[in-house]
Amino acid sequence: MNVLSRFAALRRGFFVGLACLGLLAGTSSHAQTLQKVKQTGELRIGVASGDPWYYRDPVSGQWSGVGVLVGEQIAKNLGVKMVPVETTWGNSVAGLQSGQIDVMFVLDATEERKRAIDFPTTPLLWYAQGILAKEGLVAKNWEDLNKPNVRVGVALGTATDRDLTKRLPSAKIERFTNTDETVAAFNAGRVDAIGFYHSVLVIAYSKIKKGSVQIPQPVVAIPTSAGVRREQDPSFRDMLDEQFKKMYASGQTQALYAQYLKTKGLDPDKLPGVTKETLER
Incomplete structure (x- = not known):
């Protein structure tokens, strides 16, 4: 074996050794x-x-x-x-x-x-897709909201926005920049209901004490x-x-x-x- 070949072999052995040490170190730190x-x-x-x-x-x-x-x-x-x-x-x-x-x-x-x-x-x-609805608006089913005269607020670009746009093609979907703006619109009466996951709606209700949190059928439950x-x-x-x-x-x-x-x-x-x-x- 010439000098260059011996150097190459040593070099390969060096990096293999480093790799093994890295693997052992990773196993030690990540397995405990x-x-x-x-x-x-x-x-x-x-x-x-x-x-x-x-x-x-x-x-x-x-x-x-x-x-x-x-x-x-x-x-x-x-x-x-x-x-x-x-x-x-x-x-x-x-x-x-x-x-x-x-x-x-x-x-x-x-x-x-x-x-x-x-x-x-x-x-x-688990949490579910739900609505915070104004007094008198009862949505036992999603179809109860799927009407041209029902205004539903959502946060733009969220999963709720995408879901309700497909689920409620006849309703008037109002889109807002974020959750706070959506809740403010509901509180001001500019929409009849807002859609979010029910846990978020419960907190919104705790702040404004207006409307009721509902989970229409069919339930969209998420783990x-x-x-x-x-x-x-x-x-x-x-x-x-x-x-x-x-x-x-x-x-x-x-x-x-x-x-x-x-x-x-x-x-x-x-x-x-x-x-x-x-x-x-």
Whole structure:
């Protein structure tokens, strides 16, 4: 073997060695989330503005919401402390991949996200396409709204906009820049109803105390989950899956949602819940 051939062989061996070290390092850091949580005594959850899931008090700076309550309960079950880490919905996947957070509750398992991170199999909870309707407007079915004289407000470009545009071709769809503008239009009487996922509508109702939250038939129910880092060792993901099953089956998930609604001055018994069974009644 000449000098050049020997150098090439050494070079290949060097980079193979680096690759192996990188693989081992990656396996070591990515396979131990559950162990790390137990060792540090902390479960770091991502929190991002989006009531009722996450809400930051403007005075105290404290975070609350259904996602926070779920995080606290699971942390308690693990015997550790729940630590909120502020992020955004758009940055949550990157935060999980980089290890800044351990889990992001109430994150939909979209096909795009599933290519980057992992999700428990069991849904955390469910929400449904609904409306906040003015007094006297009852929509037991979507067809009750599909009339030329019914004005329905939506946030431009959202999934609700796309869905109701197809579902209500005869209704007058009014589009607004964002959720706040849509709610303001309803509050001012410029639309007869607004369409969003029912959990968002419940919070809107808590602020303006006008109209009623309704889920017309057929119900468009959507499961949501929790994002976690993809790992060779799935123990953290599987632990969450078991926690979700137990909390959902025991009624604890709905109870935590009801607990949060009460902090908003709402009666949870008079509002749609977050289980598929209650939404599809």
